[in-house]
Amino acid sequence: MTTVNHPSLQEVTHGDARSDARTVPPFAVVPGEQVKSVLEGREKAVVDVVEATYRLHGAGRTVNPPSSFLRFPDRPSSRIIALPASLGGRARVDGLKWISSFPENVSSAIPRASAVLILNDHETGYPFACMESSIISAARTAASAASAADWLSRGRQRPARLGFVGAGLIARYIHSYLAGTGWSFDEIGVHDVSAASAAGFRLYLEQSGATGRVTMHRGAEELVRSSDLVVFATVAARPHISDPSWFRHNPVVLHVSLRDLEPQVLLSATNVVDDIDHCLRAATSPHLTEQLTGSRAFLHGTLDDVMAGRVTVPADRPAVFSPFGLGILDLAVGRYVYDEVVESGELQVIDNFFHELRRYG
Structure with missing residues (x-):
């Protein structure tokens, strides 16, 4: 894993505006410590992001399919939920939140919910970030x-x-x-x-x-x-x-x-x-x-x-x-966090995460 002063996603995926060439974006991991550092003290900015996302949704510029619930016959109080979504606007991004709720965790002094958020490049479909998302989920809620x-x-x-x-x-x-x-x-x-x-x-x-x-x-x-x-x-x-x-x-x-x-x-x-x-x-x-x-x-x-x-x-x-809790809100807040981490120069990229990049070897 390397820490780089990373270009913006727009630069990575599009390059020269005159070229139609597509490239595979680097894949990064954004841990909870970075997520918390970005969001702490920026409540008003996050509310603005959420309200802008509601307006995009109302204008039909999002895709937000129904959530999928994974339940367990032997653990009826627990579940894991998949929230796929696609967000239009200036910060276009697709992705998925995968969040678990295991209430019995609390008795063991660990949080009930845990989550990751995957962000996908809008042009190539390649994932470009995996983010700790229990903080993002709580913040957007x-x-x-x-x-x-x-x-x-x-x-x-x-x-x-x-x-x-x-x-x-x-x-x-x-x-x-x-x-x-x-x-x-x-x-x-x-x-x-x-x-x-x-x-x-x-x-x-x-x-x-x-x-x-x-x-x-x-x-x-x-x-x-x-x-x-x-x-x-x-x-x-x-x-x-x-x-x-x-x-x-x-x-x-x-x-x-x-x-x-x-x-x-x-x-x-x-x-x-x-x-x-x-x-x-x-x-x-x-x-x-x-x-x-x-x-x-x-x-x-x-x-x-x-x-x-x-x-x-x-x-x-x-x-x-x-509020049911829309996946587009997780995408919007996650993209906000990602862009701030990129701007800070502290993005942690996983070298060679995507390995098979030639069709015929």
Whole structure:
């Protein structure tokens, strides 16, 4: 492996603009340390990348097939998911995120999720990077949530009380992205079925210098009723919250974990998703609501629709954002990280990774 001051991908794959010759791009590995170094402190830039990607998707300049789930009869709580995607625009790139979720890891003090991201050259199809992607995945999820918090709060009093149902890594990233994009709160509520997770998240909040009083809640109802902005970041496999009256004060709800809310809760709210077809599958709360009602009328549109002004979010109802998590967001954030590493001159290229490059030897 060598570290090189690498040219841009555009230069590598296209060379002279007058030539149609194609060349095989060098293959690089971008470890988690580099990913974290690029993304740390750049929350606003990553939110901008995510919002630009939503706009490209809304304009039809992406390809985002359904995710494929690898499940195991002997490990029913675990899964590995493949998210293929293609991104248009200036930073064209294709690729695949391969992410596992093994909840039982937590009891062994290792993270539940692990992931890699493969980036493919748009012209030749050759992979040009393998990136540690659990950080990219968490960052794009948090950036999407921070963007939704902003857009769904417009036209209503800005939330001052933040509550987290679920206190794991994704909750930490969402808080850091809210703080990094200018949010501050009078109070931050925390509830998790694991006392250790709740205590760990509280310690993170205190050490991060988070604004506002931190309150630990014994139950989800108490937290929801006392929060203006509610984040669901659990590992729930099926809905466990069914009473719409908990949301009578019309909070903004970031339903990141997708399977916490019973259909009757969604039917009482304004519902915004990242992609309608993707969100209405895999037994998500919106999918169950469609099955119950036989209709998609309960969905008001996508976050891109809100950003473009095609959908207005009223202040007199709860507003729920349910993002399925699109592979194009991983590609966009991954490409952003890759380009920054190239710019730094620290790209780690695997010499001669592609070996058989002559058709007849």
